[in-house]
Amino acid sequence: MRIGVDARVFSLPELRGIGSYLTELLAAWPVASDTFVLMSPGPIPGVRLQSPASLETVVVPHPRGYRFRVWDWWSLPRAVGRIRADLLWSPANQAVPLAGLPQVVTIHDTLLQERVLHDALLDRLFHGSVSPFWVRRYATRVITVSRFSLDRIQTVYSLASGVGRVIYNGATLAPRPFQDKSLARMHLREKGLVPGPFVLALGAESSWKNTEGAIRAFALVAREVPDVAFVLAGVQDGARERFDALRRELGLGQRLRILAFVDQEDRDALYQGAEVFVYPSLFEGFGLPPLEAMALGTPVVASRAASIPEVVGQAGLLVDATDPAELSRGVLRVLQSTELAQTLVAAGLENIRRFRWSDAAEAHRELFLESLAS
DSSP: OEEEEEOGGGGSSSOOHHHHHHHHHHHTOSOTTOEEEEEESSOOOGGGOOOSSEEEEEEOOOOTTOOTTHIIIIIHHHHHTTTTOSEEEEOSSOOOOOOSSOEEEEOOOOHHHHTOOOSSHHHHHIIIIIHHHHHHHHOSEEEESSHHHHHHHHHHSOOOTTTEEEOOOOOOOOOOSSSSHHHHHHHHHHTTSOOSOEEEEEOOOSGGGOHHHHHHHHHHHHHHOTTOEEEEESOOHHHHHHHHHHHHHHTOGGGEEEOOOOOHHHHHHHHHHOSEEEEOOSOOSSOOHHHHHHHTTOOEEEEOSTTHHHHHGGGSEEEOTTSHHHHHHHHHHHHTOHHHHHHHHHHHHHHGGGOOHHHHHHHHHHHHHHHHHO
């Protein structure tokens, strides 16, 4: 099978969520005789080209002085016509406006339609009307990463029944970098990141990530548990001032530690060293961080919203994260019960076995073959 791929994410300076998704699937691809033709607007670093299958790259330059997404509706479709593919795969939430070739589109979530506030009229028009129309018109099959996302896509995109299919992501999980929590905490103390016991959350400025709700919940936790800090990791510069202001408002002082992005070793030490990992997000297509925490032996308290219950299952304590009081009660239950914490850790280690990239790659290939036969 010769598969053309809209691989624009591979030419970006950093690999983010969708780039990692594409990387992992290529690396886990089950059939070496398949060929992927990766089309991107710029060169793809060789380190990203790892797969048992054959990989070819095609640079499709942006037209000079391009505007209005010319690459999407002109440059890329013309390039697809030249590569003699059996099928086209668009892994980044957007169909290619090209008829006559089976096309599979991966739509990870509906954030661009339902949550992101677009300043430009053309962006609102594209994401609200044009992109959903292209999917309805040109996609033979649509892959998404949770039942929640499939429901939202069918509603927002007016997608016909039977076109969409759920294939869960795998989870790329680091081996435990430290033998136990005490060694992880020693590492964090030596690096000057966290001096003692702590609750961990990831700090994000987007409103649906609900970071401010998590801070307000911890202010309630702090009244009951005097010797535990709250760590927000991965905070963008633009959000720090807002979180600092809330820290002052709530009188948290040094009980709330705000960290910028950290390297992988420090990130894993934070996951492993935490008493509890809190995931308060209100809208996710999948949600990998709870699985990362589970893999490193940390109990999880998570929002009951969106796709999160699908991913966390029975292995985390699910709460209404829109209510800081309920979120704080969930955290306190884990902090104050060693038995509950141990039960959640054991359940988490079992839960992560459900998410394997090898299984996801097999399911993708089966759907590609189904698309060719339809």
